[in-house]
Structures are given as structure tokens and as C-alpha cells.
Amino acid sequence: MNLAVDISSLSKSFGKNEVLKKIDLQVEKGHVVVMIGASGSGKTTLLRCVNVLETPDRGTVLVNGVAMGDTGVDGSFIRLSERALNQRRSEIGMVFQRFNLFPHLTAIENVMIGPVMARGLGKTEARTLATDQLARVGLADKLDSYPSRLSGGQQQRVAIARALAMKPQLMLFDEPTSALDPELVGEVLETMRQLAEEGMTMLIVTHEMEFAREVADRVIFLHDGCIVEEGRPDVIFSNPQHERTRSFLRRTLRHRMGFEATGTDSPEK
Numbered sequence: 001m002n003l004a005v006d007i008s009s010l011s012k013s014f015g016k017n018e019v020l021k022k023i024d025l026q027v028e029k030g031h032v033v034v035m036i037g038a039s040g041s042g043k044t045t046l047l048r049c050v051n052v053l054e055t056p057d058r059g060t061v062l063v064n065g066v067a068m069g070d071t072g073v074d075g076s077f078i079r080l081s082e083r084a085l086n087q088r089r090s091e092i093g094m095v096f097q098r099f100n101l102f103p104h105l106t107a108i109e110n111v112m113i114g115p116v117m118a119r120g121l122g123k124t125e126a127r128t129l130a131t132d133q134l135a136r137v138g139l140a141d142k143l144d145s146y147p148s149r150l151s152g153g154q155q156q157r158v159a160i161a162r163a164l165a166m167k168p169q170l171m172l173f174d175e176p177t178s179a180l181d182p183e184l185v186g187e188v189l190e191t192m193r194q195l196a197e198e199g200m201t202m203l204i205v206t207h208e209m210e211f212a213r214e215v216a217d218r219v220i221f222l223h224d225g226c227i228v229e230e231g232r233p234d235v236i237f238s239n240p241q242h243e244r245t246r247s248f249l250r251r252t253l254r255h256r257m258g259f260e261a262t263g264t265d266s267p268e269k
Contacts (some may be wrong), residue, residue, distance in 0.1 A: 004029045004170050004201040005050060010059035014047055019045045021225040032202045034212040037222035043205040047174050051092045055079045063092060064169055093163030094172040097179050098153040107134060108143040111162045121154045133161040139192045154186030157191055173204040202216060209252055214238050221245045
């Protein structure tokens with residue numbers, strides 16, 4: 001198996017709150033893996049541990065076969081220097097809930113800044129690259145627009161273009177549509193669908209269940225810091241095996257896809 005992400009026995013606590021409990025997770029190159037679960041289940045923390053925006057307590061994280069930290073004799077996760085981490089993060093793109101665009105820079109300048117600052121590209125080459133990436137996400141006509149002149153969906157697509165401009169081998173998405181008005185969600189999901197069709201490896205946290213069902217190669221359900229169930233989306237959504245999964249899907253899909261999607265004909269009691 002050709003793995004983009006290989007996580008073993010990953011644990012993370014905040015104080016006395018154990019958020020992740022010995023997580024094992026693999027993502028094959030070219031695959032889309034979607035993580036679902038209730039708020040507080042550990043999805044975002046797990047995603048942020050992949051590129052060590054959160055430092056795990058124990059366990060190992062490999063991205064494209066390269067360890068994102070050292071391992072102590074007791075199994076503890078040892079954080080690398082920021083210089084070493086940034087070098088290893090260079091092949092990982094991340095898109096957050098909030099767009100985090102620089103308000104004083106235009107769309108193209110927001111996309112150019114990473115290649116110029118982190119990869120040392122000249123401005124002419126970076127501008128060509130940024131133009132291509134903005135066209136890729138459907139914003140060829142917004143190159144010189146400032147964030148304040150863009151809709152939320154357009155801003156998020158600029159954020160995706162910014163991540164893509166670093167030519168990542170892996171894309172991480174942390175609920176990229178959660179801050180958007182409902183009518184703007186579709187344009188961001190369509191951009192992500194296109195990336196999936198192009199073969200981009202993606203690890204996604206989302207509450208968009210229909211998107212997960214359509215695009216994911218594998219769906220992972222987390223509860224209380226543990227992977228409770230994982231499998232193909234048609235199996236997870238149509239015939240979940242664990243009661244925790246069934247309960248979550250009943251609540252989540254009740255008004256969107258009907259009770260038949262969860263293998264039950266009555267709401268949760």
C-alpha cells in the first residue's frame with residue numbers, strides 16, 4: 001500500500017482531557033478520506049496533528065514516508081525544530097474554517113506570497129503560478145480583487161488556491177464550508193470535487209454528509225477520541241455497523257437524506 005499518511009498509536013490530551021486515544025489511520029496516495037463525527041470527537045485535533053499544528057503526546061505520524069516528529073524511548077512524540085517542521089510541511093496544504101487571507105493583499109498577491117517567501121520563487125514566476133491556481137478554482141476574473149470585495153465562498157477558494165500554489169502532495173481540509181452561508185457552500189465543494197477527480201490526496205473534516213458520500217474513498221467516524229467505524233461511504237451511510245455511528249447519522253441526516261439512508265425507519269429515541 002502506497003501511503004500518503006501513516007498514523008500509529010497517536011494520543012493527545014489537553015490537560016486532563018484525552019482528546020485522541022491511540023489512533024491508527026492510513027491514507028493511501030490519491031485517495032480522499034473524510035472524517036465525520038460530533039463536535040468534540042477529536043476530528044480537528046487529529047487533522048492538526050498530521051502537520052503538527054498540534055503536537056501529539058505519543059505515537060508516530062508519517063507523511064509520504066517521512067516522520068513528522070521523533071519518537072522517545074517511551075513512545076512519546078518529540079517535536080522537531082520549526083525549521084525542520086516547515087520543511088516537512090512544505091508538501092502539505094491546509095485549508096481552515098476561516099479563510100485567513102491578508103486583507104491588504106489582492107487575491108493574486110495572497111496566492112503569490114507563499115511561493116515567494118517559502119520557495120524563493122521570483123515574482124514573475126510566482127504570479128504565473130498564482131494565476132494558474134486561481135483559474136483552477138474558477139477565479140480567473142478575480143485576480144486583483146481584495147478579500148473585502150469577495151464573497152465567503154470566493155475567499156475560501158482563494159485560500160484553496162493559496163494552498164495549491166505550494167504544490168502539495170497532501171491537502172488537509174478542516175471544515176472548509178462551516179463558516180459559509182448555505183448558498184455559498186456548493187462552489188467550495190465543487191472545487192474540492194475537482195481536486196478529487198485530479199487525484200489529489202485529501203484528508204477532510206466536514207459535516208457535509210452528501211459530499212462525503214459522493215467523493216470519499218473512505219469515511220471514518222470518530223467518537224470520544226476513538227475511530228469507532230470506518231469503511232466505504234456506501235457502507236457507512238447505508239449500513240453502519242456500530243450504534244454510535246447509527247445514532248450520529250440519524251441525527252445528522254434526518255432532514256437531508258431521510259431515515260432510509262441510515263438503515264432505520266424511525267428517529268433516535
